[in-house]
Amino acid sequence: MEYNFLHKKHWETQDYLLYIYDVIADMLRKADQNNLSSFTLNFDNEEAARSFESAEDMFEWMDRNGYHETSIKMFVSQVFFSLVKDYCYYLYESLSCAQRGKVTVAYSLLRKPIRDNLLYLEWLLDNCEEFYNTFMTRSVEEYDVASFKNFDKSRIRKIVNSACKKTYMGETLNKDNIVFTLRFNNKEQIGLQRIWNQSMHLITTSPNYLTERGNLNFIFTDNENWNEYWDYYYLVMPQLITYSLEICEALFISITDVTELELLFNRSVRYAKYSKISPDLDSAKKIEKEAYKIFDLAEEKGTNIFLTCDYCNQRVLINHELMNEIIHNWSIKCTECLEEFSICKYILGIDVAKS
Ligand SMILES: [Zn+2]
Known part of the structure; x- marks a missing residue:
């Protein structure tokens, strides 16, 4: 802004x-x-x-x-x-x-x-x-x-x-x-x-x-x-x-x-954002990297993580690229309906499915 x-x-x-x-x-x-x-x-x-x-x-x-x-x-x-x-x-x-x-x-x-x-x-x-x-x-x-x-x-x-x-x-x-x-x-x-x-x-x-x-x-x-x-x-x-x-x-x-996954997701995103504005923090880089660990966890279990779009209610696959956008922006584009939706909220509706 x-x-x-x-x-x-x-x-x-x-x-x-x-x-x-x-x-x-x-x-x-x-x-x-x-x-x-x-x-x-x-x-x-x-x-x-x-x-x-x-x-x-x-x-x-x-x-x-x-x-x-x-x-x-x-x-x-x-x-x-x-x-x-x-x-x-x-x-x-x-x-x-x-x-x-x-x-x-x-x-x-x-x-x-x-x-x-x-x-x-x-x-x-x-x-x-x-x-x-x-x-x-x-x-x-x-x-x-x-x-x-x-x-x-x-x-x-x-x-x-x-x-x-x-x-x-x-x-x-x-x-x-x-x-x-x-x-x-x-x-x-x-x-x-x-x-x-x-x-x-x-x-x-x-x-x-x-x-x-x-x-x-x-x-x-x-x-x-x-x-x-x-x-x-x-x-x-x-x-x-x-x-x-x-x-x-x-x-x-x-x-x-709130599910364990939703908790982990919300915490990962907000601490990655916090570390971005606290570059002096010793652990800033480490914290940002932690946010992506959620994928390793999902991968280990052979699953994908999805987010629900505010507009079309469809599930949006969260991959590395989208996580990057979530951490560095305030809204993301739905891959289904192409509408921009805000991620400035307590994000619920995080879902997993077998890949
Ligand atoms: Zn949508």
Whole structure:
């Protein structure tokens, strides 16, 4: 893509960030299409059904009547999709502001999704029982992740670290606690807390980011300084947003059916794309090569891998050439109907057949 205001050196990163945004947002579309938030309860008798219908709080009713497991599943599903929807609204606007050079607004809009929404998602992934019980039975303050009284740094670090372990690449992306530091450490120079506070308040009095005498935060900033903040946004965002997708994916696959092959395919594609914008990454080349391993795997089994076209619903054979296109482009041409279709989504409908 070409962008009007954005410096050319950030175009590829902006494309990547919008791609990951699309993949996360697509989980919401899949939820709508497949009705993932609705559940069926089979009652033992009519009386139980009537009692459920007249219950003021269905979660409480289910807990009291032996349906706790369903209650938790419904809760995880509903909270996940609601939080992700809100996350996407803010993230998209932040990316759009960054693209147009409204740097302070881009940072301000990041605080809620990256700090809070994501932390609730991590908590949901780490310990959904605890989240559920606190949410259902305790005071609002006790589940307010912005309250340092209940969520001090050591508790947050524990949640982040445990959630990482339940994802595919979360631990790698949070190496040396970098994701935690960026989001929650207000003492570190690299942390976003400092920028969030400065972009939202004209004066900051915390010793960690004290406004200089005779200045107002970000108001009298010169061009050079301004560009540094703009560059910094594109330096930290790929890691933060790729990490977010890891957390979302782990929750998404606990709610919906995704085959091992579909998982492998989605991960291969997105990490190959990630390695393209992170050439400094030691393992970048290795990661890109990994994406093609899916064929070796298929070949070993004497099978071919297919993708379903959005337009004609026909199966499209994924060979090396097409995989190359998938990794380096944002859409591919269907070999059956010749329409271009987007691959900026969570790709399901991956199929295998004997060759
Ligand atoms: Zn087609």
